[in-house]
Every structure is written in structure tokens, then in C-alpha cells.
Amino acid sequence: MPSMGVTMSFEHLLAPGHIGTLKLRNRIIMAPMGDCLSNVDGTVSDNQAAYFEARARGGAGLLLVGSVSVSYPYGSFDERQTAASDDIYLPGLIDLTTRVHRHGARIAAQITHNGQMSLLDTANGRPMLVPAPPKAPKPDHISTMVTEGEVAAMMWAYTQPTSQLSYQAATESDLAWVVERFVDTSERCQRAGFDGVELHAGHGYLIDEFLTPSMNTRTDGWGGAVENRARLLVDILRAIRARLGPEFPLWIRINAVEHHKTDGETFEEQLRVIELAIEAGIDAVHLTAYASTDVATGPTDGYAPHRYVKDAVGSLTEYARILRSRVAVPVITFGRMEPDEAEEVLAEGKADFIVMGRKLLADPDLPNKLIAGRSDDIRPCIYQYRCIGNIFVRDSVHCVGNAQTGREHDLAVGPAASPRSVLVIGGGPAGLETARVLSQAGHAVTLWEAGTRLGGMLVHAGAADPLLERYLGWLIRQAEQNGVSFTLAKSVTVDDVRAAAFDEVVVATGATWGRPPLPGAELAHVFTVPELGAWLRDDGDQVGARVAVIGGGKAGLSLADLCHKRGRTVSVIEPTHVFAPELGIPGRFRxxxxxxxxxxxxxxxxxxxxxxxxxxxxxxxxxxxxIAADTVIIASGASPAPGLADALRAAGIHAHVAGDCHQLARIEGANLDAAAIALSLS
Structure with missing residues (x-):
């Protein structure tokens, strides 16, 4: 995102709006994301309530609680899926809506039945309710790039003692039950204080399974023509309106298209479905997209776009523009937009509201920072896909760049009760984040860095990945603004630390990068990543025409991409079958x-x-x-460098450690370490 400071007012993005009778303070909506943050009985957990409250406090107009089960534990994906199917869930739901309303935001429940994705049914030996039994999966080769641990997590539903994979083609009585479950849940959400309900009619869940001809092969009154396939959606909407009346805000999330399917949903047919839904009484349309689950890039081609290109044919914003020209209700869109791009979409009349997911996970305060003219202070999303990717492997939603996301209750760090003087040794990502969070908590922080610039390995990573360069810039700015004192070119000894007499010491000196014990590893055309610093910044002839990168992690692939962009022919050599295992699965596949x-x-x-x-x-x-190679880049082989921390402890000086100096856990681990240190000193 370009620096905008106070020169951009975001007059459209920050303008009030409404969805039916629901009045919103701005046009920013938090995306409905399955979060696996509930307790194991489907009730709202402390972390989940705090997670939503943080985004309400941060200024979003509307928060959507994603994938709320209408029939928990039946028809549910996971035991930690948010439930609203019984009055036993009301206390937690009421507390959630109350906490959100306290900050002036509004909150709606996205309600769903998971259909063929009801893995909790499979794990417990129950058949999954579907329009018709689905086709056998035929995943592409990239889809197999998952680790053993990820496979175990993804297969959990099929490996329990009670597991049984079976399907129940919905009968008339089944569908009457489904309609009632949606109606009952909608009414309960209204009683719990939710300001509206979004029906999830996309992404391959039950309603969508009836809409798509790729899954709905029925020949009765629920299949065939688009009006028949839309019948379940329309019946649910009419029944909710009959129970709750015309005033309660109600809308749908629906696919514009399905990618990578020859027999999937088309935009023209989906427009007809939307027309029927409007006739049934919806107040808005939240337009999304889906794709074949056999294609590894399906998520980033569909509901989690990997790039935003203005006016791109087939993009979500273009589908939204067309839809908005044909309907009289508000249109909600999204698609990895920066705030200035979102402002432009609204200004050009392509949509009425902008949904933000990953950006609000990275920085819950994004709306308030826009209001205050502080766009440069927004923590950037670095798109490591450990948010949505965690759900693939049964983990709760978290964020590589923001350790508190999904842990807002557990890692709540307030002002320090007894501010201390703290020395942070090392100015890489771990040291900068530790300095930032400690200074923000009120401690007096001094940072010593051995090099002549801040950033450590993130300087090199940022040369290959602009998102990381932007993140580094943000880290440095925040530390500076919080009053951290920096000393560069400072090599540190135990005596230096003892003489300085700080109350607390944090060692964040990072890892060391060596060469593997291979024949030829010491040849002149073989480089570790730090040895390529000048070339990473400025290109040049240090790197030849043919490059071999040893190590297929995220760093290796980013370096390979940079080499490709600079005209080199590149091979990446990886000992396992999984490239970039650090990334969440959708980002890795992309x-x-x-x-x-x-x-x-x-x-x-x-x-x-x-x-x-x-x-x-x-x-x-x-x-x-x-493999032909004029240049060989070693992109693996980093190892922790605990020497200084060990020496300080041996000298009787207590030292906290953060980042790769004690374990290789990259940015995510560094940020968790920093949060834990801040919590211990609070």
C-alpha cells in the first residue's frame, strides 16, 4: 500500500451505510471466516469473544461470525465450530454481541449447514446430508504437497474409532428439517442480539450443493432447472421472513461462479438465483466465488484471492459491478484490496460494502487508523496463509504477523504495572517486535544491533518478497514511534551487558547460515543468502544465467521467483515432496x-x-x-545461535530469548516469543 498519510480521506469507505434496516458506521465489514475458536462444545470461548471485540474496538462497521452451525453437532465441520442451534448456546452468544455493541460496531451471524463437509458427522459415524452422493475426488499433483502432520490432521474425521464415510441423499422430510433448522437458528440469533443474518449459499456447503449442477444431479423438484436447484435457498429465506418479519436484516453469500468445473455454476444462472432470493426478501448480496476442490489453487482462485487487479475480467469486483447494475439491494464485495483500492471500488460504484478478512486479522485497528489519517501505521498482512490455512489442518485461526490474533484473551498485554529498562540485543524481526511490544507497554527499551542497519535476515527476505520489505518498514516505524533507542554497529559482549545494568535483557540475535557438508560447497559460485545481499538489492553479474537453489522452503521459492524475474533459468532442489511447508496450504499451493x-x-x-x-x-x-548451474544459492541450513544467551546465563545474567537464536520458528515464532516476554513483564 502506498503511503497515504492524511492526504486520502477514504470518504466512501468510511461513510455510513445500511443493509435494510441495519445502519452501519462505515462500509468496512469483517469477513465471515471459520475460526475454530469456539470451545469443543460449540460455545463461544474467551479467545473468540475477545477476537471479535478487538475488531469492534478497531472500528469496523460490521462483523460477520463465519460458519455458525444451524444443527450442531450435526451438519458441522468441527467440534469447535460456533453453534447457535440450541438455547444452551445463548449465554456465550449474548456476551459476544454485547461486547461488540459496546464499541459501536454491529454483528451478524453467517449461518450454515456444511453438507458434504460435515466431517464431524463422519467422525461420529453419521451420514453426511447431501443433494446426491458426490463424485470421488481426483486431486491434482500440487494438492499432494502436504506434510505428514498435515495429512494426519486433514484425515482426522476418517481415522476415529467411530468413523464412517457415508452420505444421505436428502429426502423431503430431511429438507423440511433443514429449513426449520435455519429458521430456528435465525430466530435464536435475533434473540442473542445479532443485528442480522447472512445465509451461506456458497463455498460448497449444503445450500450451494443444491445450487450447483456439478453436485445436484437430482431429477425431482429439487434438481434440474435453476429454479428447482434454488428451491431450498428460497424456501429457507421465505420461512425466515415468515418467522422474523420483513424488518430483520437478512442477506446471502453466494458464488458468482465456480472455477475449474465444466459443469459448475455460471454467472448468468447465479444472477437468476439472486433474483429469486431478492423476491424472497433478502436485503443484500455478498458475492464470492468457489472452485473445484480437486484443483490446488481453488481457494486462491475463488474465495481467498491472491491478488487484486483493477477491472480484471472475471474478478470478484467485476462480477460485483455487473450485479450492482442489475439489482436494487446493496452489493458486498472483497478481494485482497488495499484501503485505497477499496475506496476506489466504492467511489466507482462497483459495490456498496467492502469485506476485509486477512487485513483485519493482521491489524484489527485498521478502520480507526484510516479515520485518524494514520494509514502508514497499519500493520500489513504478509499473506503467509496461516489464517485460512490453519482451518485446513484443524487449527484455530492465527496470524503470522500478529501473535495476538485468535489469542486476544490469552495474550492480552496491557500497560506495564512496573515499567523497566530493557535491553534488546539484535535488530532483526524478533528484536524489533520485542522492542515494539515492550515499549508500547511502557517499558524503556534500548536495542543494540551488530550490523549497520536494522532488519537482520528480513532485509534479504524483503528483497525477494516486497510484502516482507513492507512489514520490516512497519516494524521499524512502530519501534521508533514508541521511543525505542537504537545503537547500530554494536557488537555485544557479556561485559557490555553487565556494565549497562538494564533491568531486563532480551537476546534476539537470530540464526547462523552455514554451508552444507557437500563436495563443492566452498566453490566461488556457491552463496548463502546473506552473501548475496548486494545482488538481492541491486541485481548485477554476481549471479549467473543458470541458478540452482538448494532448499525448497518459502525462502527458496521467493529467491527462485526473484531470479526468474531477473531473467535467470532456475531450478529449486528440495529433499522432501513439500515445497514451502512454512506457508498455510492455500498460499503454498499458489x-x-x-x-x-x-x-x-x-x-x-x-x-x-x-x-x-x-x-x-x-x-x-x-x-x-x-542440474546445470552457474550459480548455486543455499536457501536452507540455518541453525539457532544461542551463544550470547548461554554466555550471559553462565555469567549469572538472566536473559530472555526471542526468535531464531533459540529455535527456528521464523516470523511467527519470533512474534509469539515477543508476546510471551511482554506478558511475563506486564
């Missing part, structure tokens, strides 16, 4: 697909046996292969 599309040679299950003057020798599946 990065791999883009690398393949760019012609980068991804060599999996490859063991490097030696490096020659112009080749790298590898062994792949019991076969030897020679």
Missing part, C-alpha cells in the same frame, strides 16, 4: 503453481550429492541427475 507456471524447475525428493563448476549433482528416486 506459490508452487505460480513457480511451475513461470517455468521454474521444482526438483522434489532430491538429495544433493555434490556441486561442480557448472552443475549440481542430485539423486532423485534412486536415479542420478545433473
Amino acid at each position: 506459490l508452487v503453481a505460480d513457480a511451475e507456471a513461470n517455468g521454474i524447475d521444482l526438483v522434489a525428493r532430491a538429495t544433493v550429492t555434490g556441486i561442480g563448476e557448472a552443475t549440481v549433482q542430485v539423486r532423485v528416486d534412486e536415479s542420478d541427475r545433473s
Whole structure:
């Protein structure tokens, strides 16, 4: 996002709006995201309530609680899915809405039956309710790039003692029950203080399964023509209106299209469904997209877009523009937009409201910072996909760049009761984040950095990934604004620390990067990442035309992408079958697909046996292969550097540790360490 300061008023994004009778203070809506933050009985947890309250306090106009089950535990994805199917859930739901309203925001429940994704049914030996039994999956090759731990998590529903995979093609009585469950849940949400209800009619859940011809192969009155396939949605909407009346805000989330399906939903047919839904009484349309689950890039092609391109044919905002020209109700859109891009979408009349998901996970205070003219202070999302990706592997929603996301209750750090003087040693991401959170809590923080600039390895990472460069800039600005004192080019000894006599010491000196014990690893054309610092910033002839990157993690793929953009031919050598395992699954699949599309040679299950003057020798599946390389980049092999922390402790000086100096956990681990230190000193 460009620096906008106070020069942009965001007059459309921050203008009041309304959805039916629901009045909103601005046009920013928090995306409905399954969060797995509930307690294991579907009740609202302390962290979940605090998670939503943080976004209300941060200034969003409307919060959507995603994937609220209408029939929990039946028809549900996970035991930690938010439930509103019985009065036993009312106390937690009432507390949630009360906490949100306290800050002037509004809150709505997105209600759903998970259909063929009701894995809690499978785990407990119950059939999953569907319009018709689905086709057997045929995942593409990228979809298999998951770790053993991820496979175990993704297969949990099929590996319990009670597990049974079966389907129940919905009968008339089943569908009458479904309608009643949606009506009953809507009424309960109204009693709980929710300001509206969004029906989830997309993303492959039960209502959508009836809408799409790819799954609805019925020949009765619920299948065939689009009006028949829309019948379940329309019946639910009419029944809710009959129970709750015309004033209660009610709308739908619906796919514009389904990607990668020859028999999927088309925009023209979906427009007809929307027309029927409007006739049934909805107040708005939240337009999304879906894709075949057999295609690894389905999420980032559909409901979690990986880029925003203005006026791009087939983009969500273009579908929204067309829809808005045809309907009289508000249109809600989204799509990885920066605030200035969202403002432009609204100003050009393409939509009425903008949904933000990942950006509000990274910075709950984004709306308030826009209001205050402090857009440069917004913590950027670095798109590591550990938010949505966590749900794929049965983890709660979290954020690499914001340790508190999903832990707002557990990691609540307030002003320090007894402010202390703190020395932070190391100015990389761990040191900067620790300095930031401690100074924000009121401690007096001094940071010593051995190098001549701040950032550590993030300087090099940012050269290959602009999102990380932006994140580093934000870290430095925030530390400076909070009054952190910096000393650069400061090599630190135990005696230095003892003489300085700070109340607390934090060691955040990062990892060391070595060369693997391979024949040829010391050749002149072999470089570790830090040794390429000048080339990463300015290009040049240090790197030849043919590049082999050893290590297929996120760093390796980002370096390969940079080499490709600078005209090099690139191979990435990875000993496992999984590239970029640090990323959440949707982001990993996207990065791999883009690398393949760019012609980068991804060599999996490859063991490097030696490096020659112009080749790298590898062994792949019991076969030897020679990869041409004028330059070899070592993008793996970092190891913790605990030396200073150990020396301080040996000298009787207590030292906290943060980041890769004690364990390789990258930005996410560094931020968790910083939060834990701040909590211990609060």
C-alpha cells in the first residue's frame, strides 16, 4: 500500500451505510471466516469473544461470525465450530454481541449447514446430508504437497474409532428439517442480539450443493432447472421472513461462479438465483466465488484471492459491478484490496460494502487508523496463509504477523504495572517486535544491533518478497514511534551487558547460515543468502544465467521467483515432496503453481550429492541427475545461535530469548516469543 498519510480521506469507505434496516458506521465489514475458536462444545470461548471485540474496538462497521452451525453437532465441520442451534448456546452468544455493541460496531451471524463437509458427522459415524452422493475426488499433483502432520490432521474425521464415510441423499422430510433448522437458528440469533443474518449459499456447503449442477444431479423438484436447484435457498429465506418479519436484516453469500468445473455454476444462472432470493426478501448480496476442490489453487482462485487487479475480467469486483447494475439491494464485495483500492471500488460504484478478512486479522485497528489519517501505521498482512490455512489442518485461526490474533484473551498485554529498562540485543524481526511490544507497554527499551542497519535476515527476505520489505518498514516505524533507542554497529559482549545494568535483557540475535557438508560447497559460485545481499538489492553479474537453489522452503521459492524475474533459468532442489511447508496450504499451493507456471524447475525428493563448476549433482528416486548451474544459492541450513544467551546465563545474567537464536520458528515464532516476554513483564 502506498503511503497515504492524511492526504486520502477514504470518504466512501468510511461513510455510513445500511443493509435494510441495519445502519452501519462505515462500509468496512469483517469477513465471515471459520475460526475454530469456539470451545469443543460449540460455545463461544474467551479467545473468540475477545477476537471479535478487538475488531469492534478497531472500528469496523460490521462483523460477520463465519460458519455458525444451524444443527450442531450435526451438519458441522468441527467440534469447535460456533453453534447457535440450541438455547444452551445463548449465554456465550449474548456476551459476544454485547461486547461488540459496546464499541459501536454491529454483528451478524453467517449461518450454515456444511453438507458434504460435515466431517464431524463422519467422525461420529453419521451420514453426511447431501443433494446426491458426490463424485470421488481426483486431486491434482500440487494438492499432494502436504506434510505428514498435515495429512494426519486433514484425515482426522476418517481415522476415529467411530468413523464412517457415508452420505444421505436428502429426502423431503430431511429438507423440511433443514429449513426449520435455519429458521430456528435465525430466530435464536435475533434473540442473542445479532443485528442480522447472512445465509451461506456458497463455498460448497449444503445450500450451494443444491445450487450447483456439478453436485445436484437430482431429477425431482429439487434438481434440474435453476429454479428447482434454488428451491431450498428460497424456501429457507421465505420461512425466515415468515418467522422474523420483513424488518430483520437478512442477506446471502453466494458464488458468482465456480472455477475449474465444466459443469459448475455460471454467472448468468447465479444472477437468476439472486433474483429469486431478492423476491424472497433478502436485503443484500455478498458475492464470492468457489472452485473445484480437486484443483490446488481453488481457494486462491475463488474465495481467498491472491491478488487484486483493477477491472480484471472475471474478478470478484467485476462480477460485483455487473450485479450492482442489475439489482436494487446493496452489493458486498472483497478481494485482497488495499484501503485505497477499496475506496476506489466504492467511489466507482462497483459495490456498496467492502469485506476485509486477512487485513483485519493482521491489524484489527485498521478502520480507526484510516479515520485518524494514520494509514502508514497499519500493520500489513504478509499473506503467509496461516489464517485460512490453519482451518485446513484443524487449527484455530492465527496470524503470522500478529501473535495476538485468535489469542486476544490469552495474550492480552496491557500497560506495564512496573515499567523497566530493557535491553534488546539484535535488530532483526524478533528484536524489533520485542522492542515494539515492550515499549508500547511502557517499558524503556534500548536495542543494540551488530550490523549497520536494522532488519537482520528480513532485509534479504524483503528483497525477494516486497510484502516482507513492507512489514520490516512497519516494524521499524512502530519501534521508533514508541521511543525505542537504537545503537547500530554494536557488537555485544557479556561485559557490555553487565556494565549497562538494564533491568531486563532480551537476546534476539537470530540464526547462523552455514554451508552444507557437500563436495563443492566452498566453490566461488556457491552463496548463502546473506552473501548475496548486494545482488538481492541491486541485481548485477554476481549471479549467473543458470541458478540452482538448494532448499525448497518459502525462502527458496521467493529467491527462485526473484531470479526468474531477473531473467535467470532456475531450478529449486528440495529433499522432501513439500515445497514451502512454512506457508498455510492455500498460499503454498499458489506459490508452487505460480513457480511451475513461470517455468521454474521444482526438483522434489532430491538429495544433493555434490556441486561442480557448472552443475549440481542430485539423486532423485534412486536415479542420478545433473542440474546445470552457474550459480548455486543455499536457501536452507540455518541453525539457532544461542551463544550470547548461554554466555550471559553462565555469567549469572538472566536473559530472555526471542526468535531464531533459540529455535527456528521464523516470523511467527519470533512474534509469539515477543508476546510471551511482554506478558511475563506486564
